[in-house]
Amino acid sequence: MRPLKVAVLGCGSVGSQVVRLLLEQAGDLAARVGAPIELAGVAVRRLDAPRDVDVPPDLLTTDAQGLVARDDVDVVVEVIGGIEPARGLILSALENGASVVTANKALLAEDGATLFEAAEKAGRDLYYEAAVAGAIPILRPLRESLAGDRVTKVMGIVNGTTNYILDKMDTQGSGFDEALAEAQELGYAEADPTADVEGFDAAAKAAILASLAFHSRVTASDVHREGISEVTAADVASAQAMGSVVKLLAIAELRSVAGGDDAVSARVHPVMIPRSHPLASVREAFNAVFVESEAAGQLMFYGRGAGGSPTASAVLGDLVTVARNVVAGTKGAGESAYADRAMLPMGETITRYHVSLDVADKAGVLAAVATAFADHGVSIQTVRQEGRDADAQLVVVSHEATDAQLAATVEALRGMDIVRDVTSVMRVEGELA
Numbered sequence: 299m300r301p302l303k304v305a306v307l308g309c310g311s312v313g314s315q316v317v318r319l320l321l322e323q324a325g326d327l328a329a330r331v332g333a334p335i336e337l338a339g340v341a342v343r344r345l346d347a348p349r350d351v352d353v354p355p356d357l358l359t360t361d362a363q364g365l366v367a368r369d370d371v372d373v374v375v376e377v378i379g380g381i382e383p384a385r386g387l388i389l390s391a392l393e394n395g396a397s398v399v400t401a402n403k404a405l406l407a408e409d410g411a412t413l414f415e416a417a418e419k420a421g422r423d424l425y426y427e428a429a430v431a432g433a434i435p436i437l438r439p440l441r442e443s444l445a446g447d448r449v450t451k452v453m454g455i456v457n458g459t460t461n462y463i464l465d466k467m468d469t470q471g472s473g474f475d476e477a478l479a480e481a482q483e484l485g486y487a488e489a490d491p492t493a494d495v496e497g498f499d500a501a502a503k504a505a506i507l508a509s510l511a512f513h514s515r516v517t518a519s520d521v522h523r524e525g526i527s528e529v530t531a532a533d534v535a536s537a538q539a540m541g542s543v544v545k546l547l548a549i550a551e552l553r554s555v556a557g558g559d560d561a562v563s564a565r566v567h568p569v570m571i572p573r574s575h576p577l578a579s580v581r582e583a584f585n586a587v588f589v590e591s592e593a594a595g596q597l598m599f600y601g602r603g604a605g606g607s608p609t610a611s612a613v614l615g616d617l618v619t620v621a622r623n624v625v626a627g628t629k630g631a632g633e634s635a636y637a638d639r640a641m642l643p644m645g646e647t648i649t650r651y652h653v654s655l656d657v658a659d660k661a662g663v664l665a666a667v668a669t670a671f672a673d674h675g676v677s678i679q680t681v682r683q684e685g686r687d688a689d690a691q692l693v694v695v696s697h698e699a700t701d702a703q704l705a706a707t708v709e710a711l712r713g714m715d716i717v718r719d720v721t722s723v724m725r726v727e728g729e730l731a
């Protein structure tokens with residue numbers, strides 16, 4: 299069999315590790331694929347930039363477009379990131395007959411449909427396991443292993459940077475900025491950490507997970523998004539007092555809609571989750587994805603979701619798969635969006651809230667607070683008072699209600715004279731202590 303030629307676009311945190319693994323494991327990869335895998339070239343922005351791998355100088359080029367246009371390239375690995383020029387380069391590669399492996403969740407979540415259609419038209423593969431939860435095999439299980447089951451919910455910690463920050467706030471009392479700087483130093487953060495902190499990165503991953511799990515097209519703009527920049531030390535302390543922990547979760551679930559097909563709720567926001575829940579034990583920059591399906595029940599996938607080397611592992615896994623397909627003259631299953639489900643607006647999503655209130659400790663306060671919940675049709679699960687007199691705090695955990703009802707309740711509480719301050723509002727997953 300002739301050698302297969304691989305072009306790598308971008309040689310940053312992930313690209314450098316992809317190139318390293320390709321060079322170091324050439325012998326094993328050839329045996330696994332059934333043909334030698336050769337680097338056709340590595341597109342970089344600057345030839346003289348320092349990088350974490352020694353690339354043979356004759357393979358480096360600043361002309362990414364020229365590299366993907368070569369007719370001897372079988373597979374293009376896109377690890378530049380961002381929308382353009384990545385999208386144009388992937389489309390050119392597919393049109394030119396190459397299969398593509400990418401880690402680019404931002405692009406897939408914004409305009410996956412264009413890429414999937416181009417791959418289908420070209421009869422080539424487009425694989426992207428690294429785009430969600432880095433090294434963790436999660437897209438392949440959803441796409442293949444669970445293809446015969448009915449997935450009803452996918453809930454994950456899919457951003458390492460924010461999990462690192464929340465973990466340091468919980469376990470070491472670290473400040474937000476200090477923990478973010480550490481995550482950046484460790485190579486977990488996106489080029490612009492706003493993408494991590496404000497939940498854009500997790501929302502892109504939620505869109506990809508929802509699309510695959512529910513066989514529908516979900517884009518990042520369909521995902522309700524809240525980041526962790528508003529999570530305070532008070533929120534973390536409230537969670538601790540409830541035997542729980544604050545995590546940024548990406549949640550995609552099917553919800554029944556009266557008189558219609560099930561709709562998809564996709565959202566990213568901080569939650570309080572009991573320490574007994576498997577996701578609560580995910581520390582530092584680790585990721586985990588918790589899947590519920592009708593026949594299999596609950597499954598959890600855990601591992602490193604960020605960092606050059608772990609992400610490169612997922613890229614190489616895809617590379618071997620698409621290279622095997624090239625050798626066999628076939629392609630894998632393409633996108634499955636047959637269900638075409640509607641999105642459930644966030645206001646109609648069923649959630650629970652934990653609310654901490656700074657109140658005056660006097661007669662009638664509890665009744666007035668309870669009335670505010672009742673007025674909005676929200677049932678209270680537990681109420682606890684902490685402190686006395688001027689330091690009184692009421693902690694209310696609601697039963698399930700729509701997010702709109704709960705948000706309106708909090709709005710009403712904020713307007714009440716007897717409520718001095720609403721010190722913490724957080725959605726809840728699972729049963730709090």
Ligand SMILES: NC(=O)C1=CN([C@@H]2O[C@H](COP(=O)(O)OP(=O)(O)OC[C@H]3O[C@@H](n4cnc5c(N)ncnc54)[C@H](O)[C@@H]3O)[C@@H](O)[C@H]2O)C=CC1
Binds near residue numbers: 307362404605
């Ligand atoms: N770093 C991580 O932990 C993870 C990253 N990803 C995704 O992997 C992709 C790459 O991420 P990183 O390696 O972290 O980014 P990076 O910023 O470290 O690397 C990107 C590289 O592409 C180069 N580049 C930009 N424009 C170029 C062009 N026109 N031609 C050639 N090179 C160009 C940049 O100079 C840079 O070296 C992104 O889509 C990211 O979202 C996915 C999972 C985890």
Ligand SMILES: N[C@@H](CC=O)C(=O)O
Binds near residue numbers: 458459487494499604
């Ligand atoms: N910035 C991301 C990297 C992987 O996608 C993260 O922190 O998880």
Ligand code: NA
Binds near residue numbers: 428
């Ligand atoms: Na993955």
